[in-house]
Amino acid sequence: MTPNGLHLQPVGALRATSLRKSFKTGRTKVEVLKGVDFDARHGEVTMVMGPSGSGKSTLVAALSGLLRPDEGDVVALGEPLWSKPSGKIDKFRLDHCGFIFQGFNLFPALTALRQITTVLKYQGVRNDEARARAEQALDEVGMKPKMNQRPSELSGGEKQRVAIARALAKQPKLLFADEPTSALDGENGQIVIRLLQRAAKAHDAAVICVTHDPRLEAYADRVIHIEDGRILDDRRRLAPAHEAHERRLQGAEV
Ligand SMILES: Nc1ncnc2c1ncn2[C@@H]1O[C@H](COP(=O)(O)OP(=O)(O)OP(=O)(O)O)[C@@H](O)[C@H]1O
């Protein structure tokens, strides 16, 4: 945002060109990404949709420095990602990327609060600030009352919300979410997608969100469909449908 509150034009955060990735199982080689070009911008939620097995998680892994593509490269925040040494790729992820994954990737021994403070401290955030940011993020996902509970004492949806709070507390410039609402009911799913949108709008993050859930499409700035390792279409929404809906409601109240 500019000082007078205006949003800057979205600018490129992530650009991938000609990504290819194959997996070998036994003698068979399966081509999962078949030359994918992709870009995502700061301040936008880009949704990636497509059938199971179409390559969505593989794409996210290649975009975020988790899985090296066979061909192609990714420029992330202006830096070529895959030509860095692996230690620098790890550091890039730690400094700039947030992840919300299909599995929750929570540490079994840590309370909800410490899931978050541990990561922030590792990033170099001071103790008191780490605690304040963690509590605020847990509050945003409605998990502050359970901040002292461990994953084994939380439901699937609650674990998902802790994982989301952990990603948001980092205030990353690149936020990757893979089916972030899969363990949640409709209402909590909406809360989560609004939080992802806030990360994009308030912190200027580029949010890349994989989903099967057609209800979430309304919250996207852009929707990309992938099928069989190829981008089928790439649609930009002029204004996310829910904003138009909310404007209509506000208009009706005046
Ligand atoms: N490590 C691996 N080894 C072998 N094959 C793999 C590996 N990872 C993924 N695949 C295969 O690649 C294809 C794409 O997988 P991917 O996880 O990217 O799909 P997806 O679109 O995320 O599906 P879903 O919606 O079910 O999560 C699948 O057919 C899968 O079996």
Ligand SMILES: [Mg+2]
């Ligand atoms: Mg997947």
